[in-house]
Amino acid sequence: MSPLVHLIYSSAATKPLPRAELVDLLDRARAKNSSLGITGMLLYVEGSFLQVLEGEPHAVEELFDVISGDPRHGGVVTIIHEPIAKRDFGEWSMGLADISADDLDSIVGLNDFFEMESCFTDLDSGRTKKLLKAFRAGRWRSQIAGQQAAEVASVAAKATSASSPSEAPVVQDEDERPEISFAFQPLVDLSNRTITGYQAIVRSKEGEDPREVLSRYATEEGRVRMQIQSIEMAIGMAGRLGLTGGLTLSYPVPKIEEIPRIIDSALQMASRSSVSPSQLTFEVEQHDIGSNPSWFSALIQERRGAGLRFSINGSGGSRFGLGLIDSFQPDSIALSKNLVRGIESHGARQAMVRGMIQTCDDLGIDVIVKHLETSAELQWFHSEGVELFQGDLIAGPAFEQLSTEMMLPSDVLQ
Amino acid sequence: MTLLPEFTFAFQPIVDVDLGETISQEALVRGPNGESAYSVLSSVCQSELYAFDEELRMAALRLACELGADGEVRVNLNLMPRALEISSGALASTLETAAAIGIPPSAITIEITESEIIGNLPRFVAVANEYRSTGVRYAIDDFGAGYAGLNLLAEFQPDAIKLDRELVRGIEKHGPRQAIVRGLERTCEDLGIEVIAEGVETEEEFWWFRSEGIDLFQGYLLARPGFQQFPKVAFPT
Numbered sequence: 284m285s286p287l288v289h290l291i292y293s294s295a296a297t298k299p300l301p302r303a304e305l306v307d308l309l310d311r312a313r314a315k316n317s318s319l320g321i322t323g324m325l326l327y328v329e330g331s332f333l334q335v336l337e338g339e340p341h342a343v344e345e346l347f348d349v350i351s352g353d354p355r356h357g358g359v360v361t362i363i364h365e366p367i368a369k370r371d372f373g374e375w376s377m378g379l380a381d382i383s384a385d386d387l388d389s390i391v392g393l394n395d396f397f398e399m400e401s402c403f404t405d406l407d408s409g410r411t412k413k414l415l416k417a418f419r420a421g422r423w424r425s426q427i428a429g430q431q432a433a434e435v436a437s438v439a440a441k442a443t444s445a446s447s448p449s450e451a452p453v454v455q456d457e458d459e460r461p462e463i464s465f466a467f468q469p470l471v472d473l474s475n476r477t478i479t480g481y482q483a484i485v486r487s488k489e490g491e492d493p494r495e496v497l498s499r500y501a502t503e504e505g506r507v508r509m510q511i512q513s514i515e516m517a518i519g520m521a522g523r524l525g526l527t528g529g530l531t532l533s534y535p536v537p538k539i540e541e542i543p544r545i546i547d548s549a550l551q552m553a554s555r556s557s558v559s560p561s562q563l564t565f566e567v568e569q570h571d572i573g574s575n576p577s578w579f580s581a582l583i584q585e586r587r588g589a590g591l592r593f594s595i596n597g598s599g600g601s602r603f604g605l606g607l608i609d610s611f612q613p614d615s616i617a618l619s620k621n622l623v624r625g626i627e628s629h630g631a632r633q634a635m636v637r638g639m640i641q642t643c644d645d646l647g648i649d650v651i652v653k654h655l656e657t658s659a660e661l662q663w664f665h666s667e668g669v670e671l672f673q674g675d676l677i678a679g680p681a682f683e684q685l686s687t688e689m690m691l692p693s694d695v696l697q
Numbered sequence: 698m699t700l701l702p703e704f705t706f707a708f709q710p711i712v713d714v715d716l717g718e719t720i721s722q723e724a725l726v727r728g729p730n731g732e733s734a735y736s737v738l739s740s741v742c743q744s745e746l747y748a749f750d751e752e753l754r755m756a757a758l759r760l761a762c763e764l765g766a767d768g769e770v771r772v773n774l775n776l777m778p779r780a781l782e783i784s785s786g787a788l789a790s791t792l793e794t795a796a797a798i799g800i801p802p803s804a805i806t807i808e809i810t811e812s813e814i815i816g817n818l819p820r821f822v823a824v825a826n827e828y829r830s831t832g833v834r835y836a837i838d839d840f841g842a843g844y845a846g847l848n849l850l851a852e853f854q855p856d857a858i859k860l861d862r863e864l865v866r867g868i869e870k871h872g873p874r875q876a877i878v879r880g881l882e883r884t885c886e887d888l889g890i891e892v893i894a895e896g897v898e899t900e901e902e903f904w905w906f907r908s909e910g911i912d913l914f915q916g917y918l919l920a921r922p923g924f925q926q927f928p929k930v931a932f933p934t
Binding site: 293359360423609612619621622630633635637638640641642643645 | 848864870873876877879
């Protein structure tokens with residue numbers, strides 16, 4: 284299969300587009316794009332466009348070049364340009380939805396549109412959906428100064444959800460495996476109070492701290508091999524336990540140069556188990572990337588095409604470089620422990636977190652709060668709109684089990 | 698003491714385009730014939746660098762005073778990385794000079810880079826805050842470029858940050874940079890920190906920041922550094 288990318292941009296109509304012209308534009312785009320193998324969607328609200336283009340890298344770039352030069356719009360902002368595993372929009376079939384021309388109602392109208400049409404809800408929880416949410420919330424509305432669109436309309440493609448066929452689980456050969464096992468800690472989505480995935484945490488066979496086992500791997504090569512084996516074991520075990528949501532794999536990187544090897548073996552393992560690559564999130568420590576962000580960025584972009592997700596742990600801790608997010612956008616970030624602890628009474632940290640949430644929201648990056656210790660912390664983050672939480676406070680790790688138990692503090696559930 | 702190089706200054710305004718006024722002049726060290734700051738500083742030996750750094754601030758203040766700085770328009774002075782860590786008295790000579798020529802400490806902004814601060818954060822914060830009682834202000838230069846970034850603001854809140862040129866360049870068409878700047882604005886707004894767009898070279902960059910509500914600018918578009926003078930500002934219209 285040839286590699287795929289998506290490019291999401293916003294722009295502003297040079298002059299208000301009457302509905303007839305919009306329909307005409309779409310018809311022509313549809314014809315052209317299908318010949319180029321490009322799919323996607325276009326939204327038009329109050330003079331602002333948000334377009335998703337997906338297809339082969341070369342085709343998308345070429346089309347975007349042409350689009351950028353189209354005099355009917357200006358202020359083109361490239362928001363995201365990255366490899367993807369599969370298309371969110373199977374075909375470029377656009378629907379038109381009328382929205383009340385009343386300016387104030389437009390956002391509500393858009394909401395209604397999204398709720399009515401299955402296209403939005405069919406999208407998986409990837410980047411595209413998050414950016415559409417941001418657009419719906421009024422972000423990325425490019426405007427050319429002094430212009431107000433007379434007509435408000437919205438256009439969207441119908442998404443055909445391409446579900447990847449999962450393969451039958453394969454029983455693992457457990458010989459020569461390190462003497463470790465795993466506990467799985469739920470990642471809770473408070474917006475709908477569900478467990479969206481689990482983080483695999485290394486334990487000893489008896490469920491204890493594995494340090495003693497790990498310390499036996501004296502050489503670097505030994506540690507890398509152990510990492511690879513343990514990640515394979517985690518994937519295999521989660522598959523056998525019937526994992527349906529996500530699986531976050533974290534590991535101390537023996538050497539950043541070894542990450543590709545570790546990731547690739549995990550991908551192979553996934554292909555032999557019932558876990559699909561798109562269920563896997565690789566969590567990398569912020570400080571491991573700090574020394575070589577561009578190398579890491581290239582590496583991630585390459586592997587993204589397989590459907591893997593990436594999370595950066597420890598964001599906002601020491602050496603949190605904004606430049607990192609400029610060069611590539613992870614799927615999620617987990618805030619540094621130092622930021623989380625006692626945030627309810629620390630104004631400067633609150634301000635930082637608000638800024639980070641704002642940036643992440645704009646780029647479709649999920650913010651995850653781990654290390655929760657108190658319900659006051661949970662309460663504060665929840666009130667700021669954070670939805671993804673992990674911590675003993677709400678759901679602790681369960682040894683060799685995908686536990687479905689949560690304990691949500693009552694004051695968060697009002 | 699070895700022979701120190703000859704030096705003088707160019708001044709580049711920081712402008713509040715909402716008020717249509719220059720609010721500060723940043724002193725930039727130059728050679729006697731306009732040579733770069735690098736050519737001047739690289740000829741100073743390591744052991745004398747910090748004494749020279751103090752010398753520079755004093756001389757910059759005197760020249761600014763000759764050019765008409767009277768406390769109405771602020772003066773931005775640079776502090777060499779780790780200067781406060783090396784000598785907690787690094788700003789004493791600056792403030793004495795200011796007092797002698799009648800510029801109040803409250804009209805002085807000390808510009809520091811991230812690397813100045815992350816060397817020894819607690820010590821920096823302690824020394825910097827001591828001088829704060831005089832009324833002197835702080836701006837963090839090249840913000841967003843280094844590794845320290847955002848988390849720095851949890852420990853030390855400057856009066857202003859100057860966005861790194863790397864973030865400013867071509868921002869009108871670069872989504873991730875826009876998102877980063879919006880996040881920074883949000884944080885700074887919550888902490889009462891001014892945001893200055895530095896190194897603004899094009900109209901497109903300028904207008905993007907304007908549309909985000911940024912008022913404070915510095916860059917070639919508005920004014921190039923003026924050699925031994927306070928240059929005229931061209932306000933984009």
